[in-house]
Amino acid sequence: MLSLTPWxxxxxxxxxxxxxxxxxDVEAAKSNVDLPNMMLVLGREIVSHGAMSNQSRHRVKTEVLLVTGIRRRNQPLGPVATAGDDELTRLRKPxxxxxxxxxxxxxxIQVKWQRGQLLALQGHALFWADVLTAEYWWPLEENSP
Incomplete structure (x- = not known):
């Protein structure tokens, strides 16, 4: 199982x-009231089977969600806000x-970005989830007989 401590x-x-x-889980990430916030959530693991020799090996593709929460506020009517005014982008990009x-x-395999999506739009906050994936073989070779 993937450890999120290095992340x-x-x-x-x-x-x-x-x-x-x-x-x-995602519900716990959405319940965080300290805004802005960022939380990592271990997502689903997709397993495929590798070539079999003396033992089976499994390719594990793990999804990791980076959930970003920001405070909702009313935007004044008028010109469209510039990228510098976009708090969500300012937090997510680095x-x-x-x-x-x-x-x-x-x-x-290096971490890949899969997608980003609106997770929840609540009265007080907006929560955005970026889905990243990491892949590894299980069992690990150093643990193999």
Missing amino acids: LDRLNALEGIPTVKLAA ALNRLINWMPPGCD
Whole structure:
């Protein structure tokens, strides 16, 4: 199973973003009232079977969600806000740049960004989820007989 501790360490080394924490699931991430916030959630694992020799090996593709929450506020009518006014982009961009193409310990393919989507729009907050994937073989070769 993929450990998110190195992910936390990597993100929390960045300045200018809130301290990234772990959430047990998406509902826990959406219930965080400290805004802005960023939380990592371990998503689903997709398993495919590799070539079989003396034992079976499985390719595990793990989804990791980076959930970003920002406070909702009314925007004044008038000209469209510039990119510098977009708090969501300001928080997500350095975090995604730090993770995409990074090789986490125990993985053998760099982190890939799969998609981003609106997770929830509540009265007080907007929650956005970026879905990243990391891949590894299980069992690991060093553990093989």
